[in-house]
Amino acid sequence: MSFWQKIKSGLMTFMAGRHGSDNLGMFTLFTGLALSLLGSIFGIGLLSLLGFALYIITIFRMFSRNNEARIKENQKYIQLTSQWKTRWTQFVKRQKNKKDYKYFRCPKCKLLLRLKRGSGEKDITCVRCGHQFHKKA
Numbered sequence: 001m002s003f004w005q006k007i008k009s010g011l012m013t014f015m016a017g018r019h020g021s022d023n024l025g026m027f028t029l030f031t032g033l034a035l036s037l038l039g040s041i042f043g044i045g046l047l048s049l050l051g052f053a054l055y056i057i058t059i060f061r062m063f064s065r066n067n068e069a070r071i072k073e074n075q076k077y078i079q080l081t082s083q084w085k086t087r088w089t090q091f092v093k094r095q096k097n098k099k100d101y102k103y104f105r106c107p108k109c110k111l112l113l114r115l116k117r118g119s120g121e122k123d124i125t126c127v128r129c130g131h132q133f134h135k136k137a
């Protein structure tokens, strides 16, 4: 067994039954990194301390053997951020297709809809709630 294989197998034995990294872990790690970097650039000790606290949380979660609790935390994190991720993805998509489509929301359920530009006035039926309204593209 080579040196690296020994390290790899040792690490695998050590990490067996431990939670490891997940979405929340990546978030706390990179936020901690950003905070400690900003803290040292601007000389703000509190930010560095906060970043360090996030490292501790990241390490604690990665090496934790209480998988159930860590999975619950991660699910809560995903649930909280998925709404913002969807909004961001929609925003980027809208900016990209701005020239070809006109975007608007259903007046009743606020679902984001689009019409091809230059297609004139149309009667629209919302795909989610069935509300009918008139729109010009």
Ligand SMILES: [Zn+2]
Binding pocket: 106, 107, 108, 109, 110, 111, 126, 127, 128, 129, 130, 131
């Ligand atoms: Zn609707």
